[in-house]
Amino acid sequence: MTDKNGSGGDLPASLEAAWGLRNRPAKGPRPGLSLERIVAAAVGIAAADGLAAVSMGKVAQELGVSTMSLYRYVSAKDELYVLMQEAAVGAPEPLAALENGAGWRAALTEWAAAQRSRYYAHLWALRIPIGGPPATPNSIAWWEQGLQALEGSGLAEGDKTSVVLLVSNFVRSEALMMSDLATAVVTRGVTPDELAASHERTLKRLVDPARHPGIARQLETGVMSGPEDPEYEFTFGMGVLLDGVEALIRRAAGGPGSPGDQGGGAKSV
Numbered sequence: 001m002t003d004k005n006g007s008g009g010d011l012p013a014s015l016e017a018a019w020g021l022r023n024r025p026a027k028g029p030r031p032g033l034s035l036e037r038i039v040a041a042a043v044g045i046a047a048a049d050g051l052a053a054v055s056m057g058k059v060a061q062e063l064g065v066s067t068m069s070l071y072r073y074v075s076a077k078d079e080l081y082v083l084m085q086e087a088a089v090g091a092p093e094p095l096a097a098l099e100n101g102a103g104w105r106a107a108l109t110e111w112a113a114a115q116r117s118r119y120y121a122h123l124w125a126l127r128i129p130i131g132g133p134p135a136t137p138n139s140i141a142w143w144e145q146g147l148q149a150l151e152g153s154g155l156a157e158g159d160k161t162s163v164v165l166l167v168s169n170f171v172r173s174e175a176l177m178m179s180d181l182a183t184a185v186v187t188r189g190v191t192p193d194e195l196a197a198s199h200e201r202t203l204k205r206l207v208d209p210a211r212h213p214g215i216a217r218q219l220e221t222g223v224m225s226g227p228e229d230p231e232y233e234f235t236f237g238m239g240v241l242l243d244g245v246e247a248l249i250r251r252a253a254g255g256p257g258s259p260g261d262q263g264g265g266a267k268s269v
Helices: 013-018 035-049 056-063 077-089 104-121 123-127 137-149 157-188 192-206 213-221 232-252
Strands: none
Touching: 013 077, 035 056, 035 077, 035 123, 056 077, 077 104, 077 123, 077 137, 104 123, 104 137, 104 157, 104 232, 123 157, 137 157, 157 192, 157 232, 192 213
């Protein structure tokens, strides 16, 4: 359904603007002011001082305009957040794995790594609350590319969406954890290795082997220091996730581990 101006009445004005469905403000917009400039200024503030530093007043000050003039372009800070994320994360690049026919597993791994890279470049964007399903052009483009990565996998359409959501949530969670650790490093004025060593010393003081035998074994074996490869946790997590997707595909195809297989008791997909 459309309103009298021909736009979708249930779309926030900022999303209409993101899709190119909204005209310039009708009541005397300030010369030189635009939604693009407003979003760029907000992104600059977030990159320098974090998302919490972004306010309509701060953005207006950065642009040298009145706060009220911003509301002709974006109706609320929550809508500004959406457009900031849209601008910062951007659209996905083509997947080489799709172009060379490397298969769904390679394509989904490349898709996840690309998404992670964008998050790492704009860690403040991870602090934006998720207000609903993908609705902006770039977020829908990432969703579509994730689905394309699973073409030929044999999964049902609903399961494809579930897999895309699962992998996307893993990527977001891993990047958010790295963001938190980076903040802790800066706040404490230490290196990542020093932070890890401090945590290990604290655990050795507090852990009782009788009450926490599992953690005590971890401390004894030295694994609490973490792997030398900084990519290990991401690579390990993606491998485990995709092994599970592969098992799901085999079950859906009636292969080993499917309900019809004598050696497996898996549930039907």
